[in-house]
Amino acid sequence: MQMIESGNVAAALGVKLSRAQVIAAYPITPQTPLTEKLSEFIEAGDMSAEYIPVESEHSALAVCIASSSAGARSFTATSANGLLYMHEQIHWASGARLPIVMCVVNRGVGAPWTVWNDHQDSMSQRDTGWIQIYANDHQQIIDAVIKAYALAEEVMIPVMVCYDGYLLSHTYMPFDIPDVSLADSFLPPYKPAYCLDPGEPANLNTVTLPDVRDDINGNRAHGYFEIRHLLQQDMIASMDALERIDSRFKTVFGRGGNPFIESYRTDDAEFIAVGIGSLSYHLRDVVDNLRDEGISVGGMSIQLYRPFPYSAVAEALKGCRGIIVFEKALSYGYQGPVCSDIKSALYQHGRQNSHRPFVLNYILGLGGREIVTKDLYDALKLSCTTGPDAPDELRWIGLKI
Amino acid sequence: MRRDIIEIRWHGRGGQGAITAAKIVAKATFETGFPGVVMVPTFGTERRGAPVFTSLKLSRDRIYDLSPIEHPDIIVVLDHMLLEESDIIKGLKPGGLIVVNTPRPPQAYNFNGMVVAAADVTHLANKAGLPQGVVNSGIIGAFAKASKLTDMDTLIKAIEEEFIGRKPKENARAAIETYEYTVIGGL
Numbered sequence: 001m002q003m004i005e006s007g008n009v010a011a012a013l014g015v016k017l018s019r020a021q022v023i024a025a026y027p028i029t030p031q032t033p034l035t036e037k038l039s040e041f042i043e044a045g046d047m048s049a050e051y052i053p054v055e056s057e058h059s060a061l062a063v064c065i066a067s068s069s070a071g072a073r074s075f076t077a078t079s080a081n082g083l084l085y086m087h088e089q090i091h092w093a094s095g096a097r098l099p100i101v102m103c104v105v106n107r108g109v110g111a112p113w114t115v116w117n118d119h120q121d122s123m124s125q126r127d128t129g130w131i132q133i134y135a136n137d138h139q140q141i142i143d144a145v146i147k148a149y150a151l152a153e154e155v156m157i158p159v160m161v162c163y164d165g166y167l168l169s170h171t172y173m174p175f176d177i178p179d180v181s182l183a184d185s186f187l188p189p190y191k192p193a194y195c196l197d198p199g200e201p202a203n204l205n206t207v208t209l210p211d212v213r214d215d216i217n218g219n220r221a222h223g224y225f226e227i228r229h230l231l232q233q234d235m236i237a238s239m240d241a242l243e244r245i246d247s248r249f250k251t252v253f254g255r256g257g258n259p260f261i262e263s264y265r266t267d268d269a270e271f272i273a274v275g276i277g278s279l280s281y282h283l284r285d286v287v288d289n290l291r292d293e294g295i296s297v298g299g300m301s302i303q304l305y306r307p308f309p310y311s312a313v314a315e316a317l318k319g320c321r322g323i324i325v326f327e328k329a330l331s332y333g334y335q336g337p338v339c340s341d342i343k344s345a346l347y348q349h350g351r352q353n354s355h356r357p358f359v360l361n362y363i364l365g366l367g368g369r370e371i372v373t374k375d376l377y378d379a380l381k382l383s384c385t386t387g388p389d390a391p392d393e394l395r396w397i398g399l400k401i
Numbered sequence: 402m403r404r405d406i407i408e409i410r411w412h413g414r415g416g417q418g419a420i421t422a423a424k425i426v427a428k429a430t431f432e433t434g435f436p437g438v439v440m441v442p443t444f445g446t447e448r449r450g451a452p453v454f455t456s457l458k459l460s461r462d463r464i465y466d467l468s469p470i471e472h473p474d475i476i477v478v479l480d481h482m483l484l485e486e487s488d489i490i491k492g493l494k495p496g497g498l499i500v501v502n503t504p505r506p507p508q509a510y511n512f513n514g515m516v517v518a519a520a521d522v523t524h525l526a527n528k529a530g531l532p533q534g535v536v537n538s539g540i541i542g543a544f545a546k547a548s549k550l551t552d553m554d555t556l557i558k559a560i561e562e563e564f565i566g567r568k569p570k571e572n573a574r575a576a577i578e579t580y581e582y583t584v585i586g587g588l
Contacts, residue, residue, distance in 0.1 A: 004428050172440040281465040
């Protein structure tokens with residue numbers, strides 16, 4: 001069924017269709033309407049879940065860690081400083097290998113205080129061991145939430161579904177709501193291999209020694225080092241799992257097919273503009289304009305950011321002349337995090353071949369600074385025409401200083 | 402930069418319901434031939450009473466650009482005092498349309514060749530049974546008559562669905578009355 005609603009409602013409907021059993025959240029702009037909608041679903045009896053109000057984001061995720069450990073499908077959502085307040089528990093959730101799904105409604109980080117969109121909040125959490133998926137529109141939000149549970153429960157790694165605050169969370173656009181019975185067949189109830197049982201008390205994630213040792217049954221138990229190695233191995237392997245899940249989703253619902261990156265007019269493109277979230281779709285209009293002028297340019301969205309789909313990215317970009325990365329986040333003192341990751345993915349290819357595309361990095365939209373289409377057009381056009389000779393330095397769009 | 406998009410900027414005051422009005426029109430126009438529709442509110446630090454605006458974009462094709470409208474084809478004004486307070490018609494395309502809730506006739510306005518559609522929505526909505534100052538359903542009637550972008554039957558249905566439990570019939574009647582009494586003119 002098609003409907004026109006906000007991105008936050010799309011996310012809430014995805015959580016409802018996923019039949020999450022425990023929701024714990026603390027309101028923060030621009031996430032608030034999402035969790036309000038979930039509480040309404042539960043209050044009205046449209047959704048059978050336990051809604052646990054908490055006094056902070058740290059507690060919200062702590063509750064989800066507990067409920068997920070007890071075998072319940074668990075959900076939370078937050079933004080910006082709320083996400084950062086969870087930070088310690090974010091590491092814990094992935095270390096404990098709990099299949100929690102969290103929506104991050106992307107917002108700039110204070111200080112100074114801001115409520116508007118950029119990607120600094122979730123980007124700063126990229127090294128926590130969570131899978132990160134970014135949605136470009138409402139359809140991708142609702143679909144991603146359902147796929148995220150399938151993925152998290154298969155690989156036992158928590159997933160963040162990230163989408164732009166205001167630009168997507170508060171914008172209305174059409175999207176299709178998956179049929180409930182199809183959603184049920186796609187995502188059956190969560191059956192944990194192990195969960196807490198009051199009849200058999202256990203300690204989970206207690207002090208783990210640097211080296212391996214035998215457990216009380218005489219079996220070799222992992223040390224911390226091995227446990228962390230397995231997280232990395234499973235993160236990499238989760239890309240195959242996501243590809244299978246996405247393909248299965250496409251068979252059932254007819255949508256998907258781009259779990260890692262989504263390309264637009266890149267087949268013969270000499271230059272490729274890369275972005276994340278709604279910005280990557282905004283770039284499509286600019287690509288069309290430049291194509292009309294005879295400039296051979298395409299666009300690319302990064303859909304999966306952690307694990308970083310390095311092979312797909314390198315394969316898609318290695319043949320072009322130049323890559324222009326537009327980012328709403330910054331690793332202060334260096335460059336945009338996606339730009340660094342793209343360069344890293346291309347390094348091996350560049351070593352084996354004499355050809356290596358130039359990479360330019362633009363920072364824009366931090367703290368909700370308006371992204372003007374004409375500015376994107378000017379920046380991309382300039383990059384395509386003068387890129388190879390341009391100095392390797394960070395460029396800021398719309399800076400008034 | 403795309404020419405296939407009809408851009409409608411809605412101006413009101415915080416709490417007046419401009420976003421709800423634009424949402425209703427988004428739903429109706431989606432049903433009557435604009436599969437590409439987005440409604441993007443612009444959020445500042447406004448509180449109740451402060452000027453706010455939202456961008457409604459319509460197209461037969463998919464819309465990717467979610468930035469605020471700079472050059473609207475149509476401007477809808479829920480409170481005529483806003484016309485005097487700030488330059489809200491900024492960027493309106495030549496020959497563009499201004500739909501305004503005002504007690505004054507369209508001849509009272511001169512916007513250099515722009516078309517003005519005027520209706521006293523505040524009065525008409527109140528007459529339709531809504532509390533004083535509720536104008537967001539009524540203004541939709543003026544918009545429909547002046548823009549001809551969708552039909553009243555679809556709009557009435559969308560209005561009644563939006564206001565379930567909140568005087569749906571009265572809100573629909575406000576739009577119908579306003580449609581009837583909207584005067585289109587301009588210099």
